[in-house]
Amino acid sequence: MAAKxxxxxxxxxxxxxxxxxxxxxxxxxxxxDAHLFHTIGVEFLxxxxxxxxxxxxxxxxxxxxxERFRSLRTPFYRxxxxxxxxxxxxxxxSFLNLANWKKEFIYYAxxxxxxxxxxxxxxxxxxxxxxxxxTEDAQRWCRxxxxxxxxxxxxxxxxxxxxxxxxxVRRVLAVEERGEHLIPTDTxxxxxxxxxSATCC
Amino acid sequence: MARKALxxxxxxxxxxxxFSYDVNANFTIRLAQLFSCLNKSGEKNKKEVRGxxxxxxxxxxxxxxxxxxxxxxxxxxxxxxxxxxxxxxxxQDSLTxxxxxxxxxxxxILVEYKPMEDTVDPSNMLCAGKDSSSVMEWTQCxxxxxxxxxxxxxxxETEWDMLNTVxxxxxxxxxxxxxxxxxDRSKGAFSFNVGELKSIMVKTEGWSRLVFRLREDSGMPALxxxxxxxxxxxxxxxxxxxxxxxxxxxxxxxxxxxxxxLSQSFENLLDDATFGLVQKFKNDPYTTTLGGFSKVTNYIFxxxxxPELLHQQRPAEEVADLLSEVIPGLEVNQxxxxxxxxxxxxxxxxxxxxxxxxxxxxxxxxxxxxIEGKVQNVSxxxxxxxxxxxxxxxxxxxxxxxxxxxxxDSTRDERKSLxxxxxxxxxxxxxxxxxxxxxxxxxxxxxxDYRSLIEKDVNRTDRTNKFYEGPDNPGLIxxxxxxxxxxxxxxxLGYVQGMSDLLxxxxxxxxxxxxxFWCFVSFMDQMHQNFEEQMQGMKTQLIQLGTLxxxxxxxxxxxxxxxxxxxxxxCFRWLLIRFKRELSFQDVLRLWEVMWTGLPCQNFHLLxxxxxxxxxxxxxVEENYGFNEILKxxxxxxxxxxxxxxxxxxxxICWQIESCKVCICMSHFIxxxxxxxxxxxxxxxxxxxxxxxxxxxxxxxxxxxxxxxxPKANSVHKNNEQNR
Ligand SMILES: Nc1nc2c(ncn2[C@@H]2O[C@H](COP(=O)(O)OP(=O)(O)O)[C@@H](O)[C@H]2O)c(=O)[nH]1
Ligand SMILES: [Mg+2]
Numbered sequence: 034m035a036a037k038x039x040x041x042x043x044x045x046x047x048x049x050x051x052x053x054x055x056x057x058x059x060x061x062x063x064x065x066d067a068h069l070f071h072t073i074g075v076e077f078l079x080x081x082x083x084x085x086x087x088x089x090x091x092x093x094x095x096x097x098x099x100e101r102f103r104s105l106r107t108p109f110y111r112x113x114x115x116x117x118x119x120x121x122x123x124x125x126x127s128f129l130n131l132a133n134w135k136k137e138f139i140y141y142a143x144x145x146x147x148x149x150x151x152x153x154x155x156x157x158x159x160x161x162x163x164x165x166x167x168t169e170d171a172q173r174w175c176r177x178x179x180x181x182x183x184x185x186x187x188x189x190x191x192x193x194x195x196x197x198x199x200x201x202v203r204r205v206l207a208v209e210e211r212g213e214h215l216i217p218t219d220t221x222x223x224x225x226x227x228x229x230s231a232t233c234c
Numbered sequence: 235m236a237r238k239a240l241x242x243x244x245x246x247x248x249x250x251x252x253f254s255y256d257v258n259a260n261f262t263i264r265l266a267q268l269f270s271c272l273n274k275s276g277e278k279n280k281k282e283v284r285g286x287x288x289x290x291x292x293x294x295x296x297x298x299x300x301x302x303x304x305x306x307x308x309x310x311x312x313x314x315x316x317x318x319x320x321x322x323x324x325x326q327d328s329l330t331x332x333x334x335x336x337x338x339x340x341x342x343i344l345v346e347y348k349p350m351e352d353t354v355d356p357s358n359m360l361c362a363g364k365d366s367s368s369v370m371e372w373t374q375c376x377x378x379x380x381x382x383x384x385x386x387x388x389x390x391e392t393e394w395d396m397l398n399t400v401x402x403x404x405x406x407x408x409x410x411x412x413x414x415x416x417x418d419r420s421k422g423a424f425s426f427n428v429g430e431l432k433s434i435m436v437k438t439e440g441w442s443r444l445v446f447r448l449r450e451d452s453g454m455p456a457l458x459x460x461x462x463x464x465x466x467x468x469x470x471x472x473x474x475x476x477x478x479x480x481x482x483x484x485x486x487x488x489x490x491x492x493x494x495x496l497s498q499s500f501e502n503l504l505d506d507a508t509f510g511l512v513q514k515f516k517n518d519p520y521t522t523t524l525g526g527f528s529k530v531t532n533y534i535f536x537x538x539x540x541p542e543l544l545h546q547q548r549p550a551e552e553v554a555d556l557l558s559e560v561i562p563g564l565e566v567n568q569x570x571x572x573x574x575x576x577x578x579x580x581x582x583x584x585x586x587x588x589x590x591x592x593x594x595x596x597x598x599x600x601x602x603x604x605i606e607g608k609v610q611n612v613s614x615x616x617x618x619x620x621x622x623x624x625x626x627x628x629x630x631x632x633x634x635x636x637x638x639x640x641x642x643d644s645t646r647d648e649r650k651s652l653x654x655x656x657x658x659x660x661x662x663x664x665x666x667x668x669x670x671x672x673x674x675x676x677x678x679x680x681x682x683d684y685r686s687l688i689e690k691d692v693n694r695t696d697r698t699n700k701f702y703e704g705p706d707n708p709g710l711i712x713x714x715x716x717x718x719x720x721x722x723x724x725x726x727l728g729y730v731q732g733m734s735d736l737l738x739x740x741x742x743x744x745x746x747x748x749x750x751f752w753c754f755v756s757f758m759d760q761m762h763q764n765f766e767e768q769m770q771g772m773k774t775q776l777i778q779l780g781t782l783x784x785x786x787x788x789x790x791x792x793x794x795x796x797x798x799x800x801x802x803x804x805c806f807r808w809l810l811i812r813f814k815r816e817l818s819f820q821d822v823l824r825l826w827e828v829m830w831t832g833l834p835c836q837n838f839h840l841l842x843x844x845x846x847x848x849x850x851x852x853x854x855v856e857e858n859y860g861f862n863e864i865l866k867x868x869x870x871x872x873x874x875x876x877x878x879x880x881x882x883x884x885x886x887i888c889w890q891i892e893s894c895k896v897c898i899c900m901s902h903f904i905x906x907x908x909x910x911x912x913x914x915x916x917x918x919x920x921x922x923x924x925x926x927x928x929x930x931x932x933x934x935x936x937x938x939x940x941x942x943x944x945p946k947a948n949s950v951h952k953n954n955e956q957n958r
Binding site (some may be wrong): 049050067068069070071073074075076092095099101102104105108179233 | 735
């Protein structure tokens with residue numbers, strides 16, 4: 034049976050320095066580069082994967098987190114299938130800012146039904162010993178703010194990174210299977226092109 | 235048979251408004267008016283009004299609105315007040331601001347005043363939503379019959395932004411008085427034919443106040459020129475009416491013979507030298523091309539910001555020669571829209587061969603110093619640096635000049651004392667943040683945020699470079715301290731991501747904290763706008779780059795637009811930090827020193843963008859890259875670019891445009907009647923870039939102003955200022 038490979042757009046949001054770019058690179062290239070530059074502008078990487086028998090190409094978008102660059106990054110929110118809200122467990126401020134990131138995303142991505150939109154929360158840098166955010170606090174926030182799945186990750190030692198991204202895919206597929214359209218069909222989706230179907234035996 | 239010409243306005247690199255006008259029998263007259271306006275009266279006009287075209291530039295210069303004016307606006311000034319209670323009463327005057335104009339409506343000269351509420355009535359505005367950079371306003375055209383043609387233009391519903399549909403709603407015509415005289419007392423609006431004018435009372439008490447007396451006394455309100463401008467208005471009026479001071483009352487100007495001036499404006503044309511030119515225009519190719527010119531013109535118009543009027547006059551033969559030179563380079567497409575002529579291409583001619591030189595050596599550098607340590611022959615030296623860059627050994631010294639930390643004309647001793655002063659100043663500012671206690675910082679969220687981000691970013695800046703390698707590298711501490719001190723130097727801006735990238739090469743070259751700081755300050759003066767809250771510098775540059783791309787290769791530009799990439803997002807990183815992430819570290823040093831010479835034009839970095847895109851466009855178009863792929867492709871060029879190749883191409887593009895400047899200027903000239911460009915022979919200007927820094931060269935300052943603006947601005951003069 035030939036299966037269609039679909040393109041999923043996933044966007045990483047969170048304060049500067051929480052490890053968004055490192056997570057993306059860890060997941061796509063399986064490398065951790067401690068010398069990575071801080072992100073300027075907008076970048077994305079593609080990754081093909083199979084989740085529960087579905088072939089998907091995940092397009093992971095990474096942006097610069099500083100407030101000043103908001104007008105640059107927000108146009109890229111549109112058409113996202115999933116949003117990965119990221120903080121760093123050794124930085125309580127980045128945790129407190131999750132709500133703002135979520136709000137910003139919902140506003141600019143023009144999400145019609147924020148309640149059912151798939152968010153996944155990532156608490157990164159769990160390899161660090163001096164934590165400022167406890168697992169319980171993070172889990173509570175996720176529960177109270179829409180029951181989002183929560184993953185504690187480390188881009189440095191690869192803990193849970195693949196699991197978190199795969200969860201994102203599952204969430205999207207689940208929503209689509211329920212026949213819901215995250216993006217109303219009458220909206221022109223500028224940043225998304227149908228991918229030519231890949232086949233698999 | 236009526237011909238139609240299409241005028242296409244392009245806003246933010248999008249076609250935003252098309253409208254047509256008849257190239258009818260009056261065409262010659264209109265042209266004549268245009269030239270007459272240029273030759274005779276231009277200096278009296280408000281700069282936005284040029285020969286039947288009103289160009290309204292919003293205060294922030296982002297929004298430009300072109301308006302073919304029928305009637306033609308001869309004078310215009312906003313901020314003229316009427317005091318709506320009686321003129322004499324000082325108490326409780328309510329002020330109404332308004333727009334005063336002199337209009338030429340097919341030979342009828344009208345004075346018109348409209349309160350601002352009218353002109354800024356939301357129903358008279360084109361408004362776009364979220365993105366403020368795409369707001370376009372029509373600041374005129376309320377409902378008067380005389381504005382028939384204007385009405386025609388504005389009846390378009392224009393969809394012009396991918397996010398916003400905007401439409402223009404026209405207010406219903408209220409007054410039907412015609413053009414003799416109308417006075418809407420309730421609002422204070424009035425207009426009258428200058429033929430009706432009997433006298434003007436001019437009173438000056440702090441500001442000037444004018445009261446018009448008409449033949450039929452209709453009791454005009456006094457116009458208060460709180461912001462000045464009454465003289466300019468009277469001067470403009472004097473072209474049409476003869477004003478003489480009343481023998482009895484020196485504050486009264488009496489109209490002696492108004493007819494004379496009226497007819498003059500037309501008749502003079504025919505014996506004027508301009509007539510020959512007008513005749514030429516009547517010939518078909520010229521006439522038909524003319525409508526199309528506007529489109530080309532509009533490619534350039536974003537470049538055309540905040541010009542100062544420079545008026546020069548040229549003999550008509552020269553003008554005519556220029557035109558015939560220009561027009562063969564234009565390609566007119568009649569197919570695109572039946573009945574319209576649209577210029578689809580402007581031929582820039584071939585790109586010249588250019589060469590680069592060896593970098594400036596230590597010997598070259600010292601040769602340019604006199605005994606006191608003053609730099610000799612600065613422009614020649616800059617040229618050498620532009621052509622070859624600097625040997626690394628020279629950089630530490632030369633960059634201080636290039637960046638403007640050291641004035642070029644300073645002696646060694648002067649520089650010593652400057653450095654001493656600057657050292658004290660630096661450490662004073664450094665102490666400021668150093669002495670903030672933890673407790674204080676807890677209450678200062680901005681400082682805390684700056685510090686936290688600086689700490690994070692310093693650890694992520696050029697860490698593969700030997701100079702910044704390894705844990706506890708002392709370079710990182712310096713980067714940190716300098717950036718923190720910069721926050722004290724400019725707390726409003728503080729630290730914005732990208733600044734560490736601009737700093738790191740400077741520290742690498744200077745190897746000295748204080749010198750690095752002040753060189754960085756100078757560099758930041760150039761780059762400041764990129765990092766400001768609204769990122770105005772980025773927006774401006776992206777628009778200017780768009781203008782250039784349209785000019786250089788319209789089909790590539792169209793391709794980008796068709797892929798929703800006309801906003802040039804993909805060039806953001808290039809521009810924000812001047813290619814810092816795109817080139818190898820050594821190449822960044824080379825590019826920056828070349829750029830800092832200010833040669834061969836301002837904003838050379840935009841031509842660097844063009845050069846890179848020129849090499850990539852084939853691939854982008856052939857592979858049919860979409861929005862995402864273009865972004866990805868451009869991002870992935872990082873570290874794969876060859877600086878020397880890019881510099882060669884960018885310089886060649888510069889000369890290519892330069893040699894065609896006449897052409898671009900002419901197209902501009904025709905519709906916007908800016909001053910005439912100097913004659914530039916295409917070949918002669920090449921290789922003579924020093925010409926550009928000759929202050930008295932009459933430059934077509936309005937065109938591609940960001941490249942060839944004020945010649946004095948060619949150097950990084952701005953930085954010299956701050957050392958005073
Ligand atoms: N210890 C640790 N450090 C990390 C981890 N992920 C990222 N970092 C570091 O945190 C800093 C910021 O990472 P980056 O990916 O640039 O963050 P971004 O601004 O969110 O993209 C870098 O110095 C990374 O090396 C992690 O999982 N563990
Ligand atoms: Mg990043």
